[in-house]
Amino acid sequence: MKKxxxxxxxxxxxxxxxxxxxxxxxxxxxxxTVTVLxxxxxxxxxxxxxxxxxxxxxxTLILPFPSHPSIPPGVETLQQLPLxxxxxxxxxxxxxxxxxxxxxNRQPPSDLPDVILGGAFLSPWINKVADAFxxxxxxxxxxxxxxxxxxxxxxxxxxxxxxETATTASYGLVVNTFYELEPEFVECVKTKHLxxxxxxxxxxxxxxxxxxxRGGQSSLPPEKVLxxxxxxxxxxxxxxIAFGSQIRLTVxxxxxxxxxLETSGVRFIWAVRxxxxxxxxxxxxxxxxxxxPEGFEERVKDKGLVIRGWAPQTMxxxxxxxxxxxTHLGWGSALEGMVGGVVMLAWPMQADHFKNAKLLVDDxxxxxxxxxxxxxxxxxxxxxxxxxxxxxxxxxxxxxxxKLREKGMEAIKEGGSSYNCLDxxxxxxxx
Ligand code: UDP
Numbered sequence: 001m002k003k004x005x006x007x008x009x010x011x012x013x014x015x016x017x018x019x020x021x022x023x024x025x026x027x028x029x030x031x032x033t034v035t036v037l038x039x040x041x042x043x044x045x046x047x048x049x050x051x052x053x054x055x056x057x058x059x060t061l062i063l064p065f066p067s068h069p070s071i072p073p074g075v076e077t078l079q080q081l082p083l084x085x086x087x088x089x090x091x092x093x094x095x096x097x098x099x100x101x102x103x104x105n106r107q108p109p110s111d112l113p114d115v116i117l118g119g120a121f122l123s124p125w126i127n128k129v130a131d132a133f134x135x136x137x138x139x140x141x142x143x144x145x146x147x148x149x150x151x152x153x154x155x156x157x158x159x160x161x162x163x164e165t166a167t168t169a170s171y172g173l174v175v176n177t178f179y180e181l182e183p184e185f186v187e188c189v190k191t192k193h194l195x196x197x198x199x200x201x202x203x204x205x206x207x208x209x210x211x212x213x214r215g216g217q218s219s220l221p222p223e224k225v226l227x228x229x230x231x232x233x234x235x236x237x238x239x240x241i242a243f244g245s246q247i248r249l250t251v252x253x254x255x256x257x258x259x260x261l262e263t264s265g266v267r268f269i270w271a272v273r274x275x276x277x278x279x280x281x282x283x284x285x286x287x288x289x290x291x292x293p294e295g296f297e298e299r300v301k302d303k304g305l306v307i308r309g310w311a312p313q314t315m316x317x318x319x320x321x322x323x324x325x326x327t328h329l330g331w332g333s334a335l336e337g338m339v340g341g342v343v344m345l346a347w348p349m350q351a352d353h354f355k356n357a358k359l360l361v362d363d364x365x366x367x368x369x370x371x372x373x374x375x376x377x378x379x380x381x382x383x384x385x386x387x388x389x390x391x392x393x394x395x396x397x398x399x400x401x402x403k404l405r406e407k408g409m410e411a412i413k414e415g416g417s418s419y420n421c422l423d424x425x426x427x428x429x430x431x
Pocket of ligand 1: 013014015016018214215242243244245246271309310311312313314328329330331332333334336
């Protein structure tokens with residue numbers, strides 16, 4: 001059977017890039033040839049794929065990041081910017097259109113890809129490239145069908161309207177979810193929002209290489225983190241606290257969380273984002289964020305580990321000692337938590353987090369809500385109680401989460417719904 005050549009164009013931000021590359025790994029495992037387009041600073045993301053696949057099958061195209069008046073020189077990922085900078089980032093990336101067209105024009109016809117698998121945020125210009133070379137355009141969305149169906153039902157969303165139109169005008173969509181998690185929403189996206197039925201649910205996408213340096217170099221040597229986890233003899237006794245690649249807490253929020261951890265007496269790993277540099281600052285980005293209260297670390301040194309900067313998240317979540325995860329509920333992180341079999345304590349902050357909380361807390365009952373939004377300060381006493389309860393074996397949300405996890409792991413096994421979707425996706429790319 002013919003195997004496709006896929007041009008992968010991920011959106012440069014960990015929450016998008018990492019699952020998009022996890023998907024790319026699955027295509028490579030199924031015999032596809034892949035060329036990934038990134039700008040220079042995103043090239044390190046490709047290391048795990050480079051180390052696992054041969055250069056004949058895994059190729060890279062590195063184009064300079066297009067300059068933009070509102071994006072400081074040297075910044076090539078949304079992670080270093082507040083979320084409000086998204087439109088500028090999208091405008092800047094539009095600048096990849098012409099260099100990509102030039103590149104494709106220089107290729108012999110036999111080397112042209114069959115399909116572009118792009119980040120949905122890039123759909124307006126990727127559609128143009130695909131049209132110009134008669135390629136299929138398929139988009140990857142690192143969110144779930146529940147969020148897609150709610151988002152696409154909202155009215156007047158400014159520039160998101162254009163993105164939706166461009167995304168739905170494509171050949172098909174790939175979504176990091178599994179059918180059994182939300183069948184009614186997958187069906188809703190199919191029937192209400194698409195003119196065709198090509199939506200492939202391929203999750204939970206597993207990390208290309210679970211472990212140490214996924215998405216960035218760990219700020220603490222991973223061996224140290226592992227050694228600390230190994231000192232925790234009891235399974236599911238540690239709470240992991242992290243808010244993804246972008247969120248930073250205010251002084252009040254950090255103090256409330258620190259007090260809750262101290263009162264609860266639980267063992268914990270807390271990933272604090274103070275290494276996320278405050279470039280082009282918007283709100284929540286002054287110098288007074290993520291300040292751990294004085295003396296806290298000394299007082300809790302027998303109980304907790306604070307990681308300042310990038311944490312080896314999947315390695316932590318998959319360790320047997322970790323039992324719960326206080327999270328912003330970014331969808332990638334939520335799925336990683338589910339795969340790691342940890343119960344999630346949800347503090348949604350921005351973007352799709354609120355919709356994810358609705359799905360996981362209110363509809364499925366597999367997570368607990370502990371925070372309202374990025375301005376709320378949790379009550380330390382109440383939070384301490386939930387933290388302590390969350391590491392108990394009979395915590396009801398844990399029991400339900402483990403059942404859902406089982407369905408997710410079935411879906412990605414040979415013959416499971418996500419596994420079959422991946423096979424089908426690769427086959428469709430050549431049709
Ligand atoms: N991540 C990580 N270490 C960190 C912060 C984030 O490995 O210190 C990874 C995390 O495992 C996940 C991704 O970065 O794969 C963030 O994804 P998420 O969906 O939470 O998106 P975000 O909210 O960061 O945009």
